[in-house]
Amino acid sequence: MAQQNAPGGTNPGDEAPPGTPGTGEALCPVCSGTGKVDGKTCSNCNGSGRIIEGIGGG
Numbered sequence: 443m444a445q446q447n448a449p450g451g452t453n454p455g456d457e458a459p460p461g462t463p464g465t466g467e468a469l470c471p472v473c474s475g476t477g478k479v480d481g482k483t484c485s486n487c488n489g490s491g492r493i494i495e496g497i498g499g500g
């Protein structure tokens with residue numbers, strides 16, 4: 443794994459840092475949770491296949 447998460451643990455697709463109240467993990471909509479797009483690491487989730495998004499009644 444040459445790629446690392448950005449400091450703070452957030453990826454471009456994250457809506458909030460992990461652990462933020464009212465947020466939760468969700469499958470990355472760009473790579474559908476595979477972590478790869480066209481054979482390359484997904485830039486939206488940084489290859490994790492998951493993003494942090496807001497949940498609950500909004």
Ligand SMILES: [Zn+2]
Pocket residue numbers: 470471472473474475476477478484485486487488489490491492
């Ligand atoms: Zn992704």
